[in-house]
Amino acid sequence: MNLEVKLKEVFGYEKFRAGQKQIIEQVLSNHDTLGILPTGAGKSICYQLPAVIQSGITLVISPLISLMKDQVDQLNITGIPATFINSTLNEQESKERMQQVLQGHIKILFVAPERFELETFNHFVKSLPLDLIAIDEAHCISQWGHDFRPSYLTFAHHLRSLPTQPTVLALTATATPQVTSDIQTLLSISANHTVKTGFLRENLHFEVVKGIEKRSFLKKYLHAQEALSAGIIYASTRKEVDEVYTWLNNQNFPAVRYHAGLSESERQHNQEQFLFDEIPLMVATNAFGMGINKPNVRFVIHYGMPATIESYYQEAGRAGRDGLEADAILLYSPNDLRIRNFLIEQGDGDEQHKEQAYEKLRQMQAYTHSETCLQRYILQYFGDEGENCGKCTNCLDDREQLDITVDAQKVLSCVIRMGERFGKTMVAQVLVGSKNKNLTKWNFEQLSTFGIMKQHSQKNVGELIDFLVAEGYLQVTPGKFPLLFVSTEGHQVLRGHLNVFRRAPFVTVAQNETGDNFNSKLFDHLRTLRLEVAKDEGVPPFMIFSDSSLKDMAEKSPQDETSFLSISGVGPIKLKKYGQEFIQVIQNFNNKK
Template identity: 50%
Template structure:
């Protein structure tokens, strides 16, 4: 590895060593080799092109899919003392032209552009006037139609690269690419398979958990109440669900915002900004939110509904803990989610081959929700990691709940569904089992069934929740459209015959994330005040990881402050005194007699 690269890493970004994979990718790029880097979210993909950008003579062109990410990256680079800009639809024609001209004169080391710009001939001709040394393609899985977020505009990239008089070095980076998608990226960009550097997909700081067969609302509200001082994202599958959840959470006094495509652009931008600036603790959103969001201190991501595939899930869940700190990734599984995702696939404009592929991915996602093996291991196998070890810290690896035998209750429910000839939904089955004197029950003579009232010691709500458990555990299946009916699965037949037992574990209880110390909280307030003054998100000043290290090591000199991870020369000069003063005042207060 070039010594100049290490010097740039320390000077601008405040780190002594590169992370796994970064040094390999950077070395290849500095040697002029086109490279594909596959690294998990939070693995430091941006540095893989930012360091070479500082060392190459010309401009580095970064193709990035979202406007919010570009602004974030440019703000962070400026904060570290690096000249960078972006050109996208948020600028006027004049502003865009001025930045292009300045870039051609060599004012900037990095220029971020949206892929859609490459479909404008005049814009591509303007790029040709720049001395482009490196083209970095972020979220490179978007170029493949087999990826989970295909964008046709990415297909313009190869043609653009060939138009430069001197071919630039190319690096394509992604966090979520299956072996098929990786092969597709290689073929489309003309990069050999042996130029792929994959560091593995494991995120050891993330604690994965699947909650099924219990009330999603009860768990969610309990978890957020216990962690209301921690920033996090709650993903829901529909706009209606986002609106309902955000309203309920606001009623409970949480600092919550919402984000989905049905809101005005102004409200979406406001919610995003307030979340990034730590003015909102929780953001409830559809998958319209998050790609390219660089907020490093997201402590939890909760999926209220199951996503369509593992790639989408891992990318969304991976927005937690980008700073390397322990964070939770929780999926609240409901059997209804399967029907919803199948509906989305059926209603899409994909051809039959792509729909078939999506159904296959959905089956693997359902498998994740039901596996009793290590959850991280399941994800890693999906992405082609060979024989991963058990992580030792996911919900399945740590599950010590006792099991109770609920075979008799299960036989009662399954028998009722059978006697109802698999023609009724959950609510009617619950009414029959509870012995409800409902008019519909009497009209259809369901009160004459042998299973009528055989669970009358329980409420309809309790029976309904037990039916949810049996459905989540695949003893029952839901069939039909808007008003699904319950049917027996192959798995239930052995239970009815007395050949298999059904066991139910106790409910999963929401846990509190790690409690932060008083000095850390003080430093967070210093960071927030500086961020408000500079109109940047707090994590651009310093990450939570840097603040925790400060509160542990208590730096009091410039040299000691420079030893903190994430502190470069520029940040020492800008912020060192403010943080060291806060640390000194805290120490003095601790020493004063009570």
Template identity: 50%
Template sequence: MQAQAQAEQVLKEKFGYDHFRAGQDTAIDRVLAGENTLVVMPTGGGKSLCYQIPALMLPGLTVVVSPLIALMKDQVDALNDNGIAATFINSSIDFREMDERLRQAAMGEVKLLYVAPERFESDQFVTELNDINVSLLAIDEAHCISQWGHDFRPSYLSLSTVPQRLTSKPAVIALTATATPRVAADIRQRLGIPDDGMVNTGFERTNLSFQVIRDQDEDRYLSQYLKLNQDQSGIIYASTRKEVDRLYTMLAKKKLPVARYHAGMSDADRAASQEDFLFERKPIMIATNAFGMGIDKSNVRFVIHAQLPKDLESYYQEAGRAGRDGLPSEAILLYKPKDVMLQRFFIDNSEADEAHRRLQYQKLQTMIQYANTGECLQQFILNYFGQTGTKPCGRCSNCLDEREAVDVTTDAQKVLSCVVRMHSRYGKALIAQVLTGSHNQRIQEWHLDELSTYGLMQNQSQRDVTTFIDFLTASGFLQTNGGQFPTLGLTETGAEVLRGNQSVYRKTAMKARQSLAVDDDTFQALRAVRRQLAEQSKLPPYMIFSDATLKAISAAKPTTLNEMLAVKGVGEVKLEKYGQFFLDALTEHAEETNAS
């Protein structure tokens, strides 16, 4: 009980919160008791506090394994600004600086040391850590340790032996936002975490609205969305550098405040682009998925995938970068069937073995089904991660869909009939070619042009028919079989449609809308002060105060520092550093408002 009270005191003093979120207190109690723990929480759920607070309470050093240099620097900067002694060791510093930081750790001058997983491949580094009392080993992005995870990294494998190689035998806490039951079991097995040692608060992001946009001009939709939701920060993901450059050029011509980021740019250009985004000079970032994992920016209001991601785990992690501060945000997927071919190309040309390629094809198929389902999008994702029995979210594009539902039973029967006549031996591309009356050489060689369903949908394009087949698959009328070249067969529900016992309905196209809240004048005044302080401190604005804290200050309108300390998210260190600036801004804004 005493430890719990102390943890709550640290939470209030250092981070400005009165109460823990769901699961945080359980994880912290386990860590303080020296028990190995796996924490599965959605992005923005507060995973980092599960090791940062114990780090301030335990006698020795907390070593945090983090996969990216940018992520380490971001987290260390935020901790230092909050009066918490932390540092990192990675390839960006020389050996002399590394020795100095290890000395600081040994002397207790820092409480958290961030390192890359590759460090533990060096016996010398482990020997140096053995001269330090390491109380806790925290492994961030722990899904990287599992070969079944979407972002498996061989460098993470050595981590399974680290607790035994450290003489202090620290407790282990592993943390991830994306772990299917299979991945979670693999993490536990590799790190010696008992079955009852998992703290899983669920995967739902109640502040995120998921949307899928299909069957329309994606460029037009994107331009309209950005213009309708101005002054908001967001990330637009594309799968290739070429598409990033194309979107950047198109949107820059429309005078939108965009930056770009991909591996084909120079280090200096990438760094400048990232800084423009973090400091909100250019609040819209267009990037490949190389961007974002190392970014802790809490006030990203939208994440738009302009091309289909490779799997649902990647999508949920990337989409989860929106709304980390808990405020309403959006995750939008612009789906085009041709993007499926691009992802298949990536799989075909990967260095993965045959078994792993089959797994990748299966995951891609699930991603396609997500893009075409008519059911609740959040529910679809939760079911994938093993969280069953959930109710529709009531906020995704499918739940809120008020578009007209069109009866497409006749077209559905044409497709289903064609699948039956092709004996369920072919994939959607060839089925679409038969239905649209293609003169493809294979069709003629295999006499598929003699089928009664040949040309039944010749008044439609192959693209539209292929998209319709995806819709029927996602809706459960068709099922895929096989990996790299999946074939299609009828489900029992599809057979009922073919028999005329069930109808099929499909919604019309969706339009862009202004969906993100417009910020009030008081918040905008506080944001201007935050931006000025950020430039002076050389820290991204969200590290000063999050949007959620800024909105809370805006609503409370404190007139004294003591009143401001009561606002959620305002801790003692930041109050002393920045409090008076925001009080002055509130007073000035009130005077201007009254004068007008």
């Protein structure tokens, strides 16, 4: 079978993205597979296409209850019969859907992992002609993952007892080497059948913005857009979400909000307004992080620092899922760290869990102070390598780097003279010659490094220490109160074998790109039609056509069915359902030129 032909026929795409075809071929050859693909790389195709080809049923395990309905709606529009069973249904509705599946009317069934805790459901699953079990967000099975869920371990024990011995496909976008190994062990997937395409998202522009008033930046950024595009603004707390949401609307930037303190009906209503392109801005806590499948999000702004690089990359990855240019911007202030430390302390985890949380938070903080390529920093965190992206804030900063080797040596020397037994605050106080009485009991005022940087403020010295940690010259011990010690590279600096360079913060706002023949007015007409069709069918607009499909239409201006079929995301099914309406709009637009 020609998989490319089937891909175009069902989904309207001419070719596979990186990793998709290899994963699908392994699945069709009955090899249990782990797929590690970045957010927006098309993981769902890896089980949807096999589901169409195989004769049996595909079961998808997903923690994203709020996303299941969207996935099912989109599959049904594509012509693939699908349904879901989760806690949003009553008992009678669940029974009716189970009957649909048993009668052979469904190809793909979505369920939450908690379903496997019900004996009746386990009996039901054993009676199905299962060909494939797809495990979405597979990192949740690992205790080393940023979103570990015990329910994932529960259902994993049931997989090998299924009579049809279905193939297992585990999918995730955020797996460190440790998490990858854990998934392979728990699901008995060999390294030879693990497909990792890399974590690179070439269409994302990463920015870290420091030393600014956050609301001023937001206002300037949103005003800079020609038309207010869809965007998500993540905040650390419910209170902060409410404050930003209220301020945006007072500034005439239409926004809705999403957090666990709102009623279920309000959250659902706000999410639908955002999905249906009725309101462009969503302000949310990370409760919204795993429940959104909106391809045309043009920017994700973190109003505060997230807790982990995994969660940051996953949330930032909500931007540009259609493959078009998008911004991922982190607004950082020192208070973000205090909030995150407080949230860890107030959490329910044991000491080991908290120690792990502090370590991940330090890695996130190091990201905000690094002056290397931001995309590359993230790739290296996930055990991946890559070239500098050439478009993040650090890569775009072409100003001359200053040699700060002498200042770095002062800091490193001070850490050693203090016995490598103290944290950032105490080291900074010694360097600026603070009169804090706590220093005298350690006789630190007698050190040669005491006051050696008194011309600087303690805040500036603290930021220098953060930079040296981010660049690997200093390292920190685990735990709530991390202690500084000098790394191998740091010792080379002290010996004069390495120089240290540093730049001042740099801010840029990346611009979205379109082709030379792109017609923005035609694009607006096509968006209007898409919204009308979506309202008639009761689904979000992106399920009709993505923004990238509309932009392709606005650039190529197809005037007949043959040329319309060449548009990305248009297959025979969508051509038959929507082709004439969209072609007519394009023809009318061109006739009025």
